[in-house]
Amino acid sequence: MNLINPLLLMIALGMMAPSVEGSDLALSDEPVLKKLALADFDGNTDDAVLLGEWKAIAKRWPGSVAFRLDPGSSSAAPGRSLRVDYALPPSDDSVDLPETRGEFAASLALRGLDAADYDHLSFRVKGDPAEGFNPEFEVQFHGTEPAGSGMKEVGNFMVSGITDQWKRVVVPLNYMIGIRNWKQLSAFVISFPPREMGVHKGAYWVDDIALIKTGKPGPGTGDPVVAEKKKAWEDALGGEAAARPKLRERLAGWPASPLVDGKTLPCDEREFLSRIAHDTWRGLDALIDKPHGLPLDRVHFGKGSVNLSDSKIGDYTSVTNIGFYFLAVVSAHELGFITRELALKRLAATLATLESLETYRGFYFNYYNTTTLERTSNFISFVDSAWLTAGLMVARQTFPELAYRCTRLIEHQNYGFFYDAGHKLMSHGYYMNMALRSSIHYGLFYTESRIGSLIAIGKGDVPEEHWFRMARTLPAEFRWQSLPPLDRTERSENGFRWIGGYYQWREYRYVPSWGGSLFEALMPSLVLDESRHAPASLGYNGKVHTDIQRVYALKSLGYPVWGMSPSSVPGGDRYAEYGVKVLGATGYGGGGVTPHAAVLAVLTEPSEAVANLRKLIELYPIYGDFGFYDAVNPVTGEVAYNYLCLNQAMILVALANHLADHAVQKRFAADPIIQRALPLIGFEKFVDDEPQA
Structure with missing residues (x-):
């Protein structure tokens, strides 16, 4: 990702x-x-x-x-x-x-x-x-x-x-x-x-x-990997349009109608959230490749239509999608949507496919075609690999019958592969076609990649010191930042040293993310209960980021709804980055509100989140047969009529934690990998009790 x-x-x-x-x-x-x-x-x-x-x-x-x-x-x-x-x-x-x-x-x-x-x-x-x-x-x-x-x-x-x-x-x-x-x-x-x-x-x-x-530049990071078998399959059927019905036949289901009348959703808060979770699960369960048990990355629908002729089926997937599919199946089981037997059947099929895919040093490539299982990427991503590992960890804690197979995949991977010992940071990833580790680091602490760092430390693949080498704030000399850092001084505790600091916007003090999006802030909380295990740092920060997302959207931008995060572009099927500028070191711009961010907020501000979800449904044609569509422009009302596997799965997992007593978070915390890492994250405090200039 x-x-x-x-x-x-x-x-x-x-x-x-x-x-x-x-x-x-x-x-x-x-x-x-x-x-x-x-x-x-x-x-x-x-x-x-x-x-x-x-x-x-x-x-x-x-x-x-x-x-x-x-x-x-x-x-x-x-x-x-x-x-x-x-x-x-x-x-x-x-x-x-x-x-x-x-x-x-x-x-x-x-x-x-x-x-x-x-x-x-x-x-x-x-x-x-x-x-x-x-x-x-x-x-x-x-x-x-x-x-x-x-x-x-x-x-x-x-x-x-x-x-x-x-x-x-x-x-x-x-x-x-x-x-x-x-x-x-x-x-x-x-x-x-x-x-x-x-x-x-x-x-x-x-x-x-x-x-x-020389005229021979050699391999590059953007070199395409063509799924030749998929292309031949498509050509044999008469091209992309002619192959679309065959792709549809491979799916487990399809939405019956484009829109659902919001007035039919329950008034009771718990029933309302449970209905959203169930509709979302039906979509995740339907939009998979049945023969291989892999979730499709996305399906795009025409405005007001679920006709196949108006739709685009993205028959490819990422390792993050697969990891979140494991989390989604566990969530559906914990919410009572499927039996234990059905959950085991779903995950066993996906594991069988994983065991057959091309890998490099135990790691999966970033993208695969779901129809032919060909890899379609040269890149092996650190953070995407980590989300697959997280899904396998939760699955093995939930279903002991699958523990051996999940553990074997986890143990084949050594996250030291991504670790730069000189910087003590994780690399973005590895380009196999170039035999090249990316020169880009995940160096800012408060982003979604922190979950990968915790897993790598818990596995013993990288040293604990790495956790404290990620920057809480950036130097003041980086004048392109959205805000200047305050109290950026050296801290030490439990034998570790790091540089702290925070941003201040109005009365709020917080550690920034990169783009100011809610998924950077709260995505790791889908598996790690940060409010419980790191209350004065990550837990505190998640609450503040949620507060600012709401206040900034409603008061500064004048939007009627809130929740900004990378998502589809309303009115099309492109993808863009949205966020709150003051929340990020660089900060994305506004323009889109996405339901997955709105639902993530149930982890930190449940009452405000529920009111926001109801407002989304009341104001915009954004709720379909498989739950929320991906995004809306809150000013024009344009909707992105897409279902993206990752964003839908984040919705389901957040609701499962809220409705089923932190079910996914508890499974993750029970895993030995995280048990070894938890003592590392509980003692840090992001902001002192008294403001410092």
Whole structure:
């Protein structure tokens, strides 16, 4: 579930560079079609002018970076090269955060250079054996910073295998995934990150820095994975439209009518919520691929119609969907909607399919086609993997008959695969086609990924220290934040150290999420009762985020309803991010209210949540045969007539916890993995009793 803007997160929380060794490029085999020299040091340019293009960056005393032009070239011909000396400050025991770890680099100004027509970076390098050197350093490209934003795109790559002999390094630009816009580059940087540099003092010579075009950019993060069997199946039936009835036949059910009259819903609060839960379950149970027991990601309907000809069936699924399908089946059983035997039958079928899917190091790819079971993604996502693990944990605690099969899948996965020991943070994921761990970290604490961190710690796959290396707030120097952090000081307790702080909006004080959406705040509470296990931190924060969602929507925006979170775009079938700006470090905008966020609020403000749900049904044509549709524009009244598996499952699980005495949360907390991790989360306090400026 990749719903956080990765570029912004990477810049805000530090990057880990891809560490795929650059190699010599045999130019006879891969002809260079085009070359743009950034710095070759052999021209007749005056030394002062040439070095004026470069600047040394040393942001923490007593570290230093210096450079000079030296005689001697990487080629046989006479010439010069750039010598770069670095000295990093000694390590200390301060909390490792962007404002304390320092930055040490040599930066070449590029002044808006257009590099869009190139596919590789090329340069030559060797270390100085007399001074010493680390066998790797980082190279970066920086995008141009939008005026006043304080934020720019950064792509980075860790060059390894440096020796005391000249080596040609060729880096595919595709591996520098932080840059999306290659048309305006502001700088090329040689960086010496203290966490990655085992040798803290040394020198290198660098020469012939250039951008080149080979016409063969290599694999990229956006490379499609075509479901060839699905395409052949569709073609044999006459194409996508002709295959749609066959897809419909594979489903377990279909809605009987597009809309339900809200006046027919019960007046009693418990019966009202139970009806919503039951209708939602019927949809989740219907919109699955019967032969494989996999939930479909989404089904889109035409306005006022459930006719097949007006619909789009998304016959693919994600590992988060599968994990939440496990949680949904458990919820339906706890609410009495299905018998134990039926629940076991449903989950056994899904487990059988899981056991047959293609995996990598025990982890599942992000997407699969539900008709042919082909993977349709090269990416293995940390947070999505964690939600599948959470579903398996709850299933094995609920149904001992399935415990062996669930446990076997869980134990095949080691979350250390995603862990960056240098930053002590979890990576966004892994690109199998590139053999590349993403340089993006889940570094902000109050997001949905925290549940994955807890699972990884509870399994013993990553150290407990990781929990406290995620940022509660960001440094004040990150001026693009929606609000400045207050009381951002070092805290310590139970042998752990971390940086705290909070935002303040009106009378509310809270730790921000990334986008200010309710799913970031409350999605982990679907399985972890944060109000019980972390009352002064996560539990407190969930309540405040809910309060602000309600107050901001009703009073600041003038909406009649509230609950903003990533969802379908009303009036279409696209997807967008919605939130409350002041709740997030960057903050999404408004424009859509989604029932899954409105229902999540029953975990923190049940009375207000129920009133809001009734208002949604009263004002908008948003309730169908399978429960709430995905979103509404509260101003125009446009509705997104989609059922999304994840969002519907969040509705059901939230209602099951509310109506069935925290049933799912109790199962999750009973699992040995979480039992081992729970002592870690109970002692932190986000906000002091008295406000601090």
